[in-house]
Amino acid sequence: MKALVVYYSFEGNTEFIANAISEILNIPTIRIHPVKNLTSTGFSKYVWGGGQVVMGIKPKLEPIVIDFKEYDVIFLGSPIWAGTYAPPIKTLLEEGVFKNKKVYYFYTHEGGAQNAERRAESVISKFNEYVSARGFIDVLKNQNESRKKAQQWASECAQQIK
Numbered sequence: 001m002k003a004l005v006v007y008y009s010f011e012g013n014t015e016f017i018a019n020a021i022s023e024i025l026n027i028p029t030i031r032i033h034p035v036k037n038l039t040s041t042g043f044s045k046y047v048w049g050g051g052q053v054v055m056g057i058k059p060k061l062e063p064i065v066i067d068f069k070e071y072d073v074i075f076l077g078s079p080i081w082a083g084t085y086a087p088p089i090k091t092l093l094e095e096g097v098f099k100n101k102k103v104y105y106f107y108t109h110e111g112g113a114q115n116a117e118r119r120a121e122s123v124i125s126k127f128n129e130y131v132s133a134r135g136f137i138d139v140l141k142n143q144n145e146s147r148k149k150a151q152q153w154a155s156e157c158a159q160q161i162k
C-alpha cells in the first residue's frame, strides 16, 4: 500500500509532525494552502480563524499537484481551530478531493481538543475510511518528544497497513 501525508499548517506545529511521519515512513508530504491564508497575528488570529470555523467557511484551496489515485493511505494532519479541524481541511474533506482512502488523522493543539476526533471521524467518513487518530500537544515547545511520539505512532500504523 502506498501512503502519503497531507496536511495544513498555519504556524508550523502540524508541519513538524507531518515531516516526522514522512521521515520515518519514507513517504511524501503535501501541504495544502488556502488561496487566502490567515494573516492575523496575536489574539485576532483566534477571532478570525475561529470565526471561519463557526461560520462553516470552506476556503478555496490552491491547486494540489499530486495524483491521489496513486495512494491508498493518507496521513491527514490539521491544527485544531475552535475545537475542530481547520477550515482548509473542511474544504478538502467535504469536497471529496480524495476518496476511498484509509485515513489516519493527526492533529496538533494546545489542550482544547476534546471532541476533535469524533468530529473528524464524521467528516472523513463522508468519502473515505477513517482508521484512527492521534493528537499532539504543544508540538514546537517539545520537539524531541513530539517527533518521537509521532514516529512511534506512524510506525504502529504502518504495521497495520502493510
Ligand SMILES: Cc1cc2nc3c(=O)[nH]c(=O)nc-3n(C[C@H](O)[C@H](O)[C@H](O)COP(=O)(O)O)c2cc1C
Residues within 6 Å of the ligand: 008, 009, 010, 011, 012, 013, 014, 015, 045, 046, 047, 048, 049, 050, 078, 079, 080, 081, 082, 083, 084, 108, 109, 110, 111, 112, 113, 138, 139
Ligand atoms: C484560529 C485558531 C484557533 C485555535 N483554536 C484552538 C482550540 O480550540 N484548541 C486548542 O487546543 N488550540 C487551538 N489553537 C491552537 C492550535 O491548535 C495549535 O497551536 C496548533 O498546534 C497549531 O498548529 P499549526 O502550527 O500547524 O498551525 C488555535 C489556533 C488558531 C490559530
